[in-house]
Structure formats: C-alpha cells, structure tokens
Amino acid sequence: ALVSMRQLLDHAAEHGYGIPAFNVNNLEQVQAIMEAARETDSPVILQASAGARKYAGAPFLRHLIEAAVEMYPEIPVTMHQDHGTSPAVCQRSIQLGFSSVMMDGSLGTDGKTPTDYEYNVEVTRRVVEMAHACGVSVEGELGCLGSLETGQAGEEDGVGAEGTLDHSQLLTDPDEAADFVKKTHVDALAIAIGTSHGAYKFTRPPTGDILAIGRIKEIHARIPNTHLVMHGSSSVPQEWLKIINEFGGDMGATYGVPVEEIVEGIKHGVRKVNIDTDLRMASTGAVRKFLHDKPKEFDPRKFLAATRTAMKGICKDRYEAFGTAGNA
Ligand code: G3H
Ligand code: 13P
Ligand code: NA
Numbered sequence: 614a615l616v617s618m619r620q621l622l623d624h625a626a627e628h629g630y631g632i633p634a635f636n637v638n639n640l641e642q643v644q645a646i647m648e649a650a651r652e653t654d655s656p657v658i659l660q661a662s663a664g665a666r667k668y669a670g671a672p673f674l675r676h677l678i679e680a681a682v683e684m685y686p687e688i689p690v691t692m693h694q695d696h697g698t699s700p701a702v703c704q705r706s707i708q709l710g711f712s713s714v715m716m717d718g719s720l721g722t723d724g725k726t727p728t729d730y731e732y733n734v735e736v737t738r739r740v741v742e743m744a745h746a747c748g749v750s751v752e753g754e755l756g757c758l759g760s761l762e763t764g765q766a767g768e769e770d771g772v773g774a775e776g777t778l779d780h781s782q783l784l785t786d787p788d789e790a791a792d793f794v795k796k797t798h799v800d801a802l803a804i805a806i807g808t809s810h811g812a813y814k815f816t817r818p819p820t821g822d823i824l825a826i827g828r829i830k831e832i833h834a835r836i837p838n839t840h841l842v843m844h845g846s847s848s849v850p851q852e853w854l855k856i857i858n859e860f861g862g863d864m865g866a867t868y869g870v871p872v873e874e875i876v877e878g879i880k881h882g883v884r885k886v887n888i889d890t891d892l893r894m895a896s897t898g899a900v901r902k903f904l905h906d907k908p909k910e911f912d913p914r915k916f917l918a919a920t921r922t923a924m925k926g927i928c929k930d931r932y933e934a935f936g937t938a939g940n941a
C-alpha cells in the first residue's frame with residue numbers, strides 16, 4: 614500500500630532502524646528495489662529527483678511506483694519527491710499523488726544558491742501547512758551538502774550549491790535545528806555532516822574530520838523526536854568501481870560513506886538514508902561487463918536484466934545493514 618513517510622519513519626524510530634530511500638528513474642530500478650524488499654521483508658521509500666522528473670516525466674514515475682504498489686501489495690511504499698526547490702514544485706507533486714515531499718529551502722529556486730535561514734523557515738513552513746492538510750509528509754533541509762575537504766558541493770550538474778561553502782554552512786547547527794523544527798513542524802530533517810551528492814565525496818576513506826557522524830549525535834540530543842535524514846549516503850562500492858574501470862570506464866579513485874558509519878548514524882536518530890549513486894554505479898558496471906563479455910548480444914533486455922540483478926544486490930545489503938529487513 615502507498616503510505617506517508619511519517620508512518621514509516623515513526624515505526625523505524627520506535628524499533629531503532631533506518632530506511633534507505635532510493636532514487637528511481639526507470640523500470641529496472643523500481644523492480645530491483647521491490648524484489649530486494651520482498652526478499653528481506655522491508656518497507657520501501659522510492660524517491661524521484663528533479664532530474665528523474667525531467668528524464669522520465671513525473672507521470673511515468675508515478676505510474677511505475679503505483680505499479681510497484683500493485684504488484685507488491687504486502688509492502689508499504691512511500692512515494693517521495695526529492696529536493697523540491699519551491700512550494701510550487703511540492704504542491705504539484707502532492708497534486709500528482711506523492712505521499713511525501715522534500716522542501717529543500719537550503720538552496721534557492723535554482724537549486725544552487727545557498728539561502729538565508731529566514732527564507733528556509735518560511736518556504737518550509739508553508740509547504741508543511743499545505744502538505745499536512747493533504748496527509749502528506751514533509752522533509753526539510755538545514756545546512757548545505759558539501760565536502761569538508763574542499764568546500765565544494767560535489768556533483769556538477771546535479772543537486773547542489775554553486776561555489777565554495779564555508780565550514781559553518783557545511784555542518785548543521787544543533788540549536789538552529791531545534792529552532793527550525795519548532796518553527797516549521799517538519800516530519801523529517803535532512804542535515805549536513807560533510808557528505809555530498811554523486812560519486813566524488815571523499816579523496817580518501819573518510820575519518821571523523823571530514824565525515825562528522827559526531828554532529829548527528831549532537832543534533833539528535835537536541836531534537837530526539839525529529840527523524841533525521843542523511844543525503845549523499847552512497848558508499849561508492851569499491852568492487853563496482855573496479856568493474857567499471859576494468860571494462861572501459863574511467864572514474865578514478867574515490868570514496869563514499871562507509872555502511873558502518875551510516876549504521877552509527879542510525880543509532881542516533883537517522884531514519885532515512887538517501888542513496889542514488891550506488892545504484893547508478895552497479896548499473897553501469899553491470900552494463901559494461903555484460904556487453905564486454907557478450908559482444909554478440911543485442912537485446913537490451915539482457916543487459917537491463919543484468920543491471921537489475923546488480924542493483925538488487927546493493928538494495929538487499931542496505932536493507933539488511935540498516936535493520937530495515939523484517940519490518941515491512
Ligand atoms: O539529489 C540527488 C540525486 O542524486 C538526484 O540526482 O537530479 O541527477 O537525478 P539527479
Ligand atoms: P548519493 O549521490 O550519495 O547517492 O546521494 C543521493 C541523495 O542524497 C539524493 O537526494
Ligand atoms: Na529527499
């Protein structure tokens with residue numbers, strides 16, 4: 614059944630687990646996530662980014678997700694809109710049938726320019742008012758995603774701030790978080806702790822100075838009843854990086870957020886963990902390897918099925934590691 618995000622996250626908080634929120638763009642991704650969820654008995658959050666809506670069109674995404682709900686009636690599914698850049702964007706998603714929206718007021722309507730605190734409070738508060746009237750959950754964001762190593766937001770053409778961010782923007786302030794939640798009534802809060810979107814998060818395996826898991830604990834202590842959200846939480850699997858580079862790719866050396874660090878976050882209030890890049894990497898690695906191994910093959914279903922198997926493996930690993938498994 615289609616459920617609000619609040620329902621899923623409340624259960625997760627009560628039982629001390631986290632839920633991966635996977636970005637979806639195509640049929641095979643949706644199938645991979647649902648198959649993994651069925652095999653592990655996990656609740657599901659499927660989210661559509663602005664890029665996904667541009668690629669597939671919101672109606673296609675909505676119907677893919679509705680098809681998942683229909684084919685997997687035993688699994689609760691949240692249809693979440695990722696990184697809305699204005700109340701109007703969120704309103705459109707609510708109208709389309711999304712059961713949860715993110716109002717990312719940490720950036721302006723261009724999705725690039727960092728905003729001031731008052732602006733963020735105002736747009737988020739407005740979305741909460743509108744969404745809650747429709748039974749839809751709201752995620753807000755305080756602080757800007759970006760690297761504590763370089764001050765850069767990461768992904769060039771994706772979601773993220775333009776220019777260099779300073780240290781205070783890159784780490785969510787616990788007192789400000791408490792004030793933000795009090796003023797906006799968001800259901801969940803995305804926080805900045807040094808992660809960024811995309812595959813190039815860290816130039817070395819991250820340590821506490823560049824991945825501030827300690828900050829999660831400080832925020833959770835101030836707002837224990839608010840569900841925390843980690844963005845930029847792909848782990849950048851080294852085994853897939855190797856396959857990509859072995860079969861014609863050129864991604865260079867790079868590191869993501871270790872699964873153990875996410876698990877530590879889950880012990881301190883993180884309930885939603887956003888993952889996109891890991892599924893992209895598994896997909897790309899699977900296609901590169903498949904076409905290299907089977908040069909005579911020309912049926913796209915063959916390599917698309919290989920992407921599905923690869924993505925499903927990552928999903929199952931995350932459902933198990935985050936304690937989602939067994940909670941559908
Ligand atoms: O929010 C970031 C996600 O990785 C989505 O990226 O806009 O390229 O689909 P995208
Ligand atoms: P990754 O790029 O680390 O997968 O992050 C995805 C994300 O935060 C989507 O909102
Ligand atoms: Na989101």
Ligand code: ZN
Nearest residue numbers: 810844845887
């Ligand atoms: Zn994000």
